[in-house]
Every structure is written in C-alpha cells, then in structure tokens.
Amino acid sequence: MPQLPLPGLDAGSDRAVFRQIADHLREAIQRGALAEGDKVPSEAQLMQHYGVARMTIRNALQVLQSEGLTVAEHGRGVFVRAHPPVRRLASDRFARRHREEGKAAFIAETEGAGGKPSVDSIMITEELPSAQIADLLGISADDHVIARSRRYLINGQPVETAISYIPAELARGTQITEPNSGPGGIYARLEELGYRLDHFNEEVKSRMPLRDEIRALKLAPGVPVFHLVRTAYTVDGRAVEVCDTVMSSDAYVLSYELPAR
Known part of the structure; x- marks a missing residue:
C-alpha cells in the first residue's frame, strides 16, 4: 500500500x-x-x-x-469518522451578559468557538412530571410542567438533545410555551417574569446511549454520551427549571473554573 x-x-x-x-x-x-x-x-x-x-x-x-x-x-x-466540532462547556456559559445580548447559552458559546449553531425537533407539551423532576423542582407530582424538547446542532451535525421542565404555573401563557422562546432563551423569559436567576446545579454522568439517542445524535458505535441534569435556582432559592440533557461525548469538553476558597 x-x-x-x-x-x-x-x-x-x-x-x-x-x-x-x-x-x-x-x-x-x-x-x-x-x-x-x-x-x-x-x-x-x-x-x-x-x-x-x-x-x-x-x-x-x-x-x-x-x-x-x-x-x-x-x-x-x-x-x-468525521467528528463534530468540539464545544467547550465553560463555567460562565449561563452568565447574564449572554442573555442581555439576546443569546441563549448554546448560541453564545458555539458562535464564540467559531461554529454555526442551530436547533430543531422542537416539541412543547404540558404534562405531569416524573418523580425525579418533581423533586428537583420542589413541586407535587400532581403539578403540571411545561416540557420543552429540542435537538442542538453545530454546523448541521447533531450534538445534543435537551428537555427543559418549567412549572406550568410560571410558563403557561408566556413565550416559553412557543417554539421560538425569544432572544436570550427561556432564562431571559423567566427573568423578565421576575424570577431572577442566582445559580445552577449540574450533575454529569457518562454512559452508553439508548437506541433513540443513537438515532437522534447519529452516534457511531462505541461512542458514549454525557447525561447532564441541570437545575436553575432564583435568588430566593426557588427551582424554576430542570434541564435533562444528553450530549455526544466526542463533541464536548467539560471545562470548569472552580474557586479555591
């Protein structure tokens, strides 16, 4: 050869x-x-x-x-195999300045890395939460949530799926229930409604993908995923959103700045 x-x-x-x-x-x-x-x-x-x-x-x-x-x-x-562009998950990706510039976290970070972000497969439903989601949001299992499901792409390649769960009493009748949630995304809409965000908690696990995740993210055999669950809290400690995210592991680097105090 x-x-x-x-x-x-x-x-x-x-x-x-x-x-x-x-x-x-x-x-x-x-x-x-x-x-x-x-x-x-x-x-x-x-x-x-x-x-x-x-x-x-x-x-x-x-x-x-x-x-x-x-x-x-x-x-x-x-x-x-062609690998999708790597998107670095930095610790400041949910900084308020991005929302004030009219950009949701995914758009701001992907554009900052030179990629072209897009979102498709958007579905919005009102439903009862799972026990885990209800517990994270601090609501009853009988309280409805608005579920926003979508898929994220970089340069046309799918890299992530996500479902956001917001208490229906907060989101019902607002732009959060529309396919286009507006400049800055749902976090900007929540803050406009008076729920000023203070911090986020994230839990990240690595696992092999499920069959529907392989199809949605077009994963090659042997490629694991990151399963990330993020909860958004207001300044008074109220949980206002839980985001359940599945990410192709070869499209991301998890990068965090941690204080030494």
Whole structure:
C-alpha cells in the first residue's frame, strides 16, 4: 500500500494479530496519515499486506468501529469518522451578559468557538412530571410542567438533545410555551417574569446511549454520551427549571473554573 505505509506483524508478540492490525490503523488515524473522511485500505489490500484471512481483517476493522474511529458505508468501504466540532462547556456559559445580548447559552458559546449553531425537533407539551423532576423542582407530582424538547446542532451535525421542565404555573401563557422562546432563551423569559436567576446545579454522568439517542445524535458505535441534569435556582432559592440533557461525548469538553476558597 504505497499511499499508506503500515508496519508488518510482530511474530514474537503475544498480542492477537487482529489487534496488532487495529493498532497500526489506529496509529495512522491518530497521526493524521488517515484523516477524517479518508477511506481505510480495503479488506483485500489489508489481506495482501498482512498475509492474513479476511475474518482477521474484519475483526481488526470492527475494533476501530467499536471505538468510534471509523464508520462502514455499505458498498463503499470503511472511512475515518468525521467528528463534530468540539464545544467547550465553560463555567460562565449561563452568565447574564449572554442573555442581555439576546443569546441563549448554546448560541453564545458555539458562535464564540467559531461554529454555526442551530436547533430543531422542537416539541412543547404540558404534562405531569416524573418523580425525579418533581423533586428537583420542589413541586407535587400532581403539578403540571411545561416540557420543552429540542435537538442542538453545530454546523448541521447533531450534538445534543435537551428537555427543559418549567412549572406550568410560571410558563403557561408566556413565550416559553412557543417554539421560538425569544432572544436570550427561556432564562431571559423567566427573568423578565421576575424570577431572577442566582445559580445552577449540574450533575454529569457518562454512559452508553439508548437506541433513540443513537438515532437522534447519529452516534457511531462505541461512542458514549454525557447525561447532564441541570437545575436553575432564583435568588430566593426557588427551582424554576430542570434541564435533562444528553450530549455526544466526542463533541464536548467539560471545562470548569472552580474557586479555591
């Protein structure tokens, strides 16, 4: 393979042959010899280079796909997976200055990183909360909430889904119940209603995605997600929103500034 020099197999290694081949291809991807969108050498080419059976090559390629490094396209071959632009979750992303500039957190942060943000799949319903949401909001399980579900994209690639739950008594009849919540997003609307925000609590977990999350975020096999639950509190300590978010882990860096006091 003159265009992609690959080392030979180490006969003295106790590492399985298919894993050695996967190691070679992974290293080629990591050093840029195989860039995003490039086609990986075909099974026939790899069989000829390594002198092994087709199943050995397929096992090696499966390792890379399970790691989220490649994607197989039927009838075309295996390609290095293109990763979405990384959005850094900074500790000041919900700063009031962004809302005063008319930008919701996702828009402000994505544009600041040079990306093009967009939102689709917006659905708004009034419903009864789950026990967890009711507990976080400090309301009864019989109290209705407004649920705003949406999907976020950067440069056209889906990176995140989110559902915000707001007590219906606060949001009913306001722009929060409309698909376009207006400049600054729902936090700006809550503050206009007199619920001045003071702080947010977040819990972040990492897990493998559910089937519908794989479809919504177009995740490659082996790519986990961040599951983040955020609660927004007013200056008097009232919880006014809970946001349940699922994010593609290869589209985000979690970056926080923590005081040392």
